[in-house]
Amino acid sequence: MYDLLTDPLIGVHTPEGVQRVTLPELLAGLSAGKINGYTGLRAHQADPWHVFLVQLAASIQARHPTAALPTDPGYWRDGLLDLAEGKPSAWHLVWEEVTQPAFMQHPWTDTDKDESSTFKVTATSPDELDVVMTARGHDIKSARTHNSDIEAWLFAIVTSQTISPYGGGKGTIHGVVRMNSGIGSRCIVAWVADPHPSKRFIRETQRSIRERSKILEQGFKFRQQGVCLTWIKPWNRKENQFTIEDLEPFFIESCRFIRLVSTNGEISVRRAPTRPQVGPDSFRNGNVGDPWLPIVSKTQAALNIKAPGFSPQIITDLVFFNRIEKHGFLLAEQLDDYGFLIGSVLASDGNCKTDGFYHIELPVPPKARLAIINKQSRETLGHLAQQLLADAKTVQQILDTALVLLSEGGCGPEKPDCEPEKPDFERVKAWLANSRKDFSRHWEAQFFPALWRGAEEAPEAVRQGWQQYLIDGAQALLDQAIERLPLPANRTWRAITQAQGVFRAMLHKKELLRPQRNRIESLTPEEATS
Numbered sequence: 151m152y153d154l155l156t157d158p159l160i161g162v163h164t165p166e167g168v169q170r171v172t173l174p175e176l177l178a179g180l181s182a183g184k185i186n187g188y189t190g191l192r193a194h195q196a197d198p199w200h201v202f203l204v205q206l207a208a209s210i211q212a213r214h215p216t217a218a219l220p221t222d223p224g225y226w227r228d229g230l231l232d233l234a235e236g237k238p239s240a241w242h243l244v245w246e247e248v249t250q251p252a253f254m255q256h257p258w259t260d261t262d263k264d265e266s267s268t269f270k271v272t273a274t275s276p277d278e279l280d281v282v283m284t285a286r287g288h289d290i291k292s293a294r295t296h297n298s299d300i301e302a303w304l305f306a307i308v309t310s311q312t313i314s315p316y317g318g319g320k321g322t323i324h325g326v327v328r329m330n331s332g333i334g335s336r337c338i339v340a341w342v343a344d345p346h347p348s349k350r351f352i353r354e355t356q357r358s359i360r361e362r363s364k365i366l367e368q369g370f371k372f373r374q375q376g377v378c379l380t381w382i383k384p385w386n387r388k389e390n391q392f393t394i395e396d397l398e399p400f401f402i403e404s405c406r407f408i409r410l411v412s413t414n415g416e417i418s419v420r421r422a423p424t425r426p427q428v429g430p431d432s433f434r435n436g437n438v439g440d441p442w443l444p445i446v447s448k449t450q451a452a453l454n455i456k457a458p459g460f461s462p463q464i465i466t467d468l469v470f471f472n473r474i475e476k477h478g479f480l481l482a483e484q485l486d487d488y489g490f491l492i493g494s495v496l497a498s499d500g501n502c503k504t505d506g507f508y509h510i511e512l513p514v515p516p517k518a519r520l521a522i523i524n525k526q527s528r529e530t531l532g533h534l535a536q537q538l539l540a541d542a543k544t545v546q547q548i549l550d551t552a553l554v555l556l557s558e559g560g561c562g563p564e565k566p567d568c569e570p571e572k573p574d575f576e577r578v579k580a581w582l583a584n585s586r587k588d589f590s591r592h593w594e595a596q597f598f599p600a601l602w603r604g605a606e607e608a609p610e611a612v613r614q615g616w617q618q619y620l621i622d623g624a625q626a627l628l629d630q631a632i633e634r635l636p637l638p639a640n641r642t643w644r645a646i647t648q649a650q651g652v653f654r655a656m657l658h659k660k661e662l663l664r665p666q667r668n669r670i671e672s673l674t675p676e677e678a679t680s
Contacts, residue, residue, distance in 0.1 A: 151412065152243035152300050154253060155227055159243070159300055161189030173241065174227040177207055180351040181219035187347060190301040194507040195280075197338040197494040198312040199305060201442060203351060205400040208358035209233060209378045212398075215359075219352060233378045240382050243304060244410045244417060251382045253304075254311045254404045259384050262422065269409065269420035276302035279310050279408075279419050297416055311404045312336075313496050322423030326405045328443055330436045330452040337455050337495035338442040339468060340480035341488040345511060354480060358400065358441060365399040365439040372399045372439075380404045380428055387424040394430055399439060403428060444468060445475040455495045459508025462597045463539055465491065469522065470532035489514055512598060521605040534604045538616050542593050545617075546586065548656040549624040553585055553631055554578070556649035581635075585627060592623040618663050625665035628653060 152159060158170035163186040164179065171179060179185045180203065191199060207219065210229030220226065234240035237251055245252040248263065262269075273279040276295040295302045313336045315325040329336040342350055366372055371394045377383065378397075381404035385391040392401075405428050408421045429438075436452025437445050444453040453474065455464060467474050469491065494509040514522070521527040557578045596619065604612045628649065637645050657664065 151245060153238070154241040154243065154304070155230060155238065159304060161301060163187040163189065172223070172227075174223040174230060177203065177226040178221050178223040180348050181207075182221040183348040183352065185348045185351075190299075191305055193509065194494070194496070195305045195309045197492075197509075198309045200347070200350065200354075201338055202308050202312060202402065204354050204358055205378075205402050206230070206233070207351070207355045208362065209398065209400050211355070211359050212362060212400075213375060219355060234382055237382055240379060243300065243307075244412050246412075248409060251379075252410065254307050254381050255409050256381050256383070256385045256404060256407055258409070259386065261386070265422075269422045271418050272408075272421045273419035274416070276306040279303070280306040303410065303417060307408075307410070310408075311406060312402075313338075314405055315496065322425065323421075324405060324424060324427045326403050327427050327429035327434075328403070328436050328438055328440050328452065330449075330454045331434060334436060334452060334454045335456070335495050335497055336436070336443065337453060337493060339444055339491070339493035340442055342490045342492045343488045345490055345492060354441075357480065361441070362399055368439055370399075370439050371395055372397055374398065376401070378402060385424070385428065387422060388426075390426045390430050391428045392430060397429070441480040447473050447475050450475075455497055455508070457497045457505035457508075459495060459497055459506070460493055460510040462594055465510065465512060465598075466532075466535045466539065468493070470528060470535060472532070472536075489516075489519065515602050515605070518602040518605040527605070530609065531601070531604050534609045534612065535601050537609075537613055538597060538601060541613070541617050542597070542620055544660055545620040545624050545662070546589055548653060548660070549589060549627060550582060550586065551656060552628055552649045552653035553582055555652055556628070556631055556637070556645050557581065557635060558645070585631065589624065589627055592627070593620055614663070618666065621657065621663055621665050625653070 154173040156172060158172050158175070160173065160176050161168060161170050162176065162179065164184050165186070168189060176185065188196075188199075207226075210226065210233065211219070213232060214225070214229055216225075230241060231238065234251075239245045239247070239250040239252055241253055243253050245255075248258040249260075251257045258266075275297055276299060295306075311326075313326065315329065315335060316323065316333055325334075326336055340354065343353055344350065366374065373395060376396055376398035377392060378401055380391065380397075380401060383391065385407065387407055406421060407424050408419055411418055411420055435450065436443065437450055440452075445451065446453055466472065491512040491514065492510065494507070496507050497505045518531070521531050600612060600616045600619070632646055632649070654664065
C-alpha cells in the first residue's frame with residue numbers, strides 16, 4: 151500500500167509543470183536536472199530529504215556504477231529493490247504484514263506480535279510523527295496536517311528517522327547515531343555550487359561516489375557492500391541492531407521502532423521502546439564519516455550546535471576550519487565554483503528538549519572564494535574574521551556597562567559602591583538581554599559582507615570601518631535607551647552623563663574610535679519615577 155516504487159506520491163515542480171512521480175522517477179528526474187522543487191516539502195524537511203536521496207543514489211551507484219547518473223527510472227527501481235535485498239515491502243509506506251519491513255519501519259518479530267500491546271499509538275497525523283519538538287522554531291503547531299495526506303506522511307517519517315534527537319522515555323526513545331551523544335544535534339553542512347535541487351543532487355552524489363573509497367579506508371571498518379537500509383532487518387529492541395562491520399558508509403538510519411498502521415482508512419503510528427540505539431555503541435560521539443557532519447578536532451566528536459544556531463562564530467569556524475576537522479568532504483573541499491555554505495540543524499537544548507530549527511544559506515563572493523582556497527590568504531582572512539568577532543564582543547561589553555549604569559541611575563553619594571556590571575534587578579537583566587539581542591542583530595547582519603571585503607581591501611582598513619560601524623551602532627542604542635528607559639527623575643541627568651561618560655572612556659581605554667554620531671540634544675523620557 152502506497153508503494154514508493156510504483157505509486158506517484160511525490161509532487162514536484164518540473165519545466166513541464168507540477169507533476170506527481172514515483173521514487174525511481176524522482177531519482178531519474180533529479181539525474182536529468184529536471185526537478186526544480188517539491189510541492190509538499192517543508193523547510194525543515196528539505197535537507198534530511200536531500201541527504202536521504204543522495205545516500206540512496208550513491209549506494210546504488212556503488213553496486214551498479216555507470217559513467218553518468220542514469221535518467222532511466224528502471225535503473226533506479228532495480229537499484230532500490232537491490233538495496234532492499236529483493237523485499238518490495240521495504241518501499242511500502244503502509245504494509246499490513248508487520249513481520250515484513252515497510253518503508254523506514256522495522257519488521258516485527260514473533261515476540262513483537264505476542265507483545266503487540268507494548269506498541270503505543272503515538273501519532274495520528276504527519277505533524278505528530280515529524281520532529282514536533284521543533285514546533286517552537288518554525289511556529290507550526292502539531293496535528294494540523296490531514297491524516298490522508300500521504301506525501302506528508304512520507305516526508306515526516308524520513309525527517310523523524312533521519313534527524314531525531316534523544317526523545318526521553320526513560321532511555322527508550324533514542325535518536326540517530328549521527329550526532330554527539332543522545333542530547334546532541336545532527337547538523338547537515340556542505341559547500342554547494344548551486345542550491346537548485348537537481349544540481350545539488352548531481353554534484354553531491356557524484357562527489358559521494360568518488361569519496362566513498364576514502365571513507366572505507368579511514369578505519370571505521372565499514373563493509374564495501376554492507377547493509378544500507380537498516381529497516382529491512384529484524385531488531386530485537388534489546389541490543390544494538392548492527393555492528394560497524396554490518397554496515398556500509400552511506401547506511402540510512404531508521405532510528406526508532408515504529409510502524410504505520412491503517413485502520414478503517416485512518417493511518418496511525420505505533421511505537422515500541424528500544425533499549426539501545428540502532429547502531430553500535432562506538433558511534434556514540436557521532437563520528438561515522440558522514441559527509442555532511444562536521445567533526446570537532448579536539449574531541450573527534452560530531453559538532454553539536456545549540457541555540458541560536460549558526461552564529462557568526464560557528465560559521466567562521468566552519469569556513470576556516472577553526473577547531474573543525476577537514477574530513478567531511480562536502481565541507482572540506484572549497485572549490486572555486488562552490489558559492490554557498492548551506493547548513494541546517496535541529497538545535498539541542500539538553501535532555502528531551504530542542505530549541506528550534508536553524509538554517510543558513512551563506513553566499514560567498516568569487517574573490518572571497520579564491521581567498522579561501524589559497525592557504526596564505528585563507529589564514530589572513532581567518533585572522534581578520536577573529537579580529538572582527540573580538541571587536542564586536544568588546545563593543546558589546548562597553549555598551550552593556552553603559553546601559554547598566556544608565557538603568558541604575560548612575561553612581562552617587564547614596565550608592566558609593568555602585569557596580570555597573572552587576573545589575574541588581576531582574577527587570578534590568580531582562581531589559582539588558584533584549585538590548586544585547588538588538589546589538590547582535592545589528593552587527594551579525596553585516597559581519598560577513600564586512601569580512602568578504604577583506605579579500606579585496608587591506609585588512610586594517612576593513613577593521614577600522616567595522617569598528618566604526620560597531621561603535622556608531624552602540625551609540626545609537628545607548629541614545630535610544632536614554633530616550634525610552636524610565637529613569638528616576640532626581641537622577642536622570644546624572645545617569646545620562648555617567649553612562650555617556652563611561653561609554654566614551656571605555657572606548658578610549660580600548661583604543662577604539664569615537665562615535666561619529668553627536669550626542670542627543672534633548673531628552674523626553676517616556677516615564678520618570680521619583
